Amino acid sequence: MAQVILKNLRKSYENTKVIHGLDLEIKDKEFVVFVGPSGCGKSTTLRMIAGLETISGGELFIGDKLVNDMPPRQRNISMVFQDYALYPHMTVAKNLGFSLKIAGIPQAEIEQRVADAAGILGLEPYLKRKPGQLSGGQRQRVAMGRAIVRHPDVYLFDEPLSNLDAKLRTQMRIEIKKLHQRVGNTIVYVTHDQVEAMTLADRIVIMRDGIIEQVGSPREVFEKPNNTFVATFIGSPPMNLLDARVTSKNGDPRLMLADGREVHAPAPIRNKLEAGKAVKLGIRPEDISPEGNALPTGGQTERLELPVMLSEDLGSEATLFTELAGTPIQSIMYNPRTVHAGETLNFNMALDKCHVFDGDTLKNLAA
Numbered sequence: 001m002a003q004v005i006l007k008n009l010r011k012s013y014e015n016t017k018v019i020h021g022l023d024l025e026i027k028d029k030e031f032v033v034f035v036g037p038s039g040c041g042k043s044t045t046l047r048m049i050a051g052l053e054t055i056s057g058g059e060l061f062i063g064d065k066l067v068n069d070m071p072p073r074q075r076n077i078s079m080v081f082q083d084y085a086l087y088p089h090m091t092v093a094k095n096l097g098f099s100l101k102i103a104g105i106p107q108a109e110i111e112q113r114v115a116d117a118a119g120i121l122g123l124e125p126y127l128k129r130k131p132g133q134l135s136g137g138q139r140q141r142v143a144m145g146r147a148i149v150r151h152p153d154v155y156l157f158d159e160p161l162s163n164l165d166a167k168l169r170t171q172m173r174i175e176i177k178k179l180h181q182r183v184g185n186t187i188v189y190v191t192h193d194q195v196e197a198m199t200l201a202d203r204i205v206i207m208r209d210g211i212i213e214q215v216g217s218p219r220e221v222f223e224k225p226n227n228t229f230v231a232t233f234i235g236s237p238p239m240n241l242l243d244a245r246v247t248s249k250n251g252d253p254r255l256m257l258a259d260g261r262e263v264h265a266p267a268p269i270r271n272k273l274e275a276g277k278a279v280k281l282g283i284r285p286e287d288i289s290p291e292g293n294a295l296p297t298g299g300q301t302e303r304l305e306l307p308v309m310l311s312e313d314l315g316s317e318a319t320l321f322t323e324l325a326g327t328p329i330q331s332i333m334y335n336p337r338t339v340h341a342g343e344t345l346n347f348n349m350a351l352d353k354c355h356v357f358d359g360d361t362l363k364n365l366a367a
């Protein structure tokens with residue numbers, strides 16, 4: 001069993017608190033991704049799990065052992081870093097087996113484990129090469145191989161794909177997912193890239209400024225963001241947010257936008273809207289789309305005539321940049337046609353898909 005449990009885990013550097021008390025239970029064989037902007041404390045958290053940083057407060061369990069003061073070597077974890085830190089003068093085979101040699105594992109077993117890892121990662125043709133003779137993707141694979149040969153209980157990854165170009169990153173993402181399906185170990189993975197988080201994770205942990213904002217499956221954090229931070233961090237292009245005020249027409253709550261325009265209140269949260277309350281109306285780009293695009297049928301929609309400032313055509317879809325009540329809005333157009341700057345289009349906003357956040361606390365009113 002290799003669950004990882006964080007109980008009120010804290011970290012300070014001298015007088016600066018950087019991790020403010022994290023509580024999380026990572027299950028055995030779970031793939032958990034920590035995601036958040038640069039500087040929010042992802043690496044610090046991972047390094048505390050690895051034993052590379054001291055823990056300032058709280059408790060950390062790996063398996064059922066309290067490991068706060070256990071040295072890294074005894075934790076049975078393997079860490080893969082962003083810069084692969086391969087030994088340049090050693091062959092791939094030696095790089096893969098080096099930590100086992102240090103640990104005093106017999107030569108025959110080292111060879112077996114290296115061969116197995118090379119097989120899993122498709123590294124057999126490169127075993128005699130040195131890192132300098134490999135592409136970025138191959139080096140990344142060697143770094144993963146070095147983690148695999150140790151048969152750890154828990155894999156820790158710190159932005160392992162950040163140094164690769166976009167295409168390779170997508171390929172390696174699939175390989176990491178396959179690796180997890182094959183070896184089935186617990187993985188704690190850190191990235192600032194929400195697409196990586198969404199595609200890899202069983203559960204996503206969204207961090208900001210040393211705290212956890214939300215934990216959930218990719219679908220949960222996408223569909224039910226706790227607050228505007230999570231709402232705009234997960235999803236691309238990001239969710240649009242509009243300032244609004246709750247009004248009432250014959251007892252029917254409505255949302256008045258900054259330009260005085262009124263829209264119907266999304267049905268699921270009607271009863272939580274007090275007249276006069278300041279809110280933020282959140283709408284994802286795919287849920288405000290030009291007429292002719294298929295929106296989910298049956299739901300209530302709001303029709304809006306909006307000018308398009310710019311269209312970014314990506315082939316199978318286009319991002320339209322428009323404006324509503326003085327706020328820039330992005331909209332996704334599927335099966336796009338050419339849209340000229342300045343053209344006015346009819347948009348449909350899927351009201352049932354809208355989110356409403358408290359204007360002060362920025363918390364989701366549906367939560």
Ligand SMILES: Nc1ncnc2c1ncn2[C@@H]1O[C@H](COP(=O)(O)OP(=O)(O)O)[C@@H](O)[C@H]1O
Pocket residue numbers: 013016018036037038039040041042043044045
């Ligand atoms: N050795 C250190 N001394 C002081 N502050 C540090 C040290 N390492 C990291 N920090 C600070 O801790 C915060 C979290 O850093 P880090 O965990 O590296 O963030 P992330 O990996 O999410 O980008 C940052 O504000 C960073 O400046």
Ligand SMILES: [Mg+2]
Pocket residue numbers: 042043044
């Ligand atoms: Mg980092």
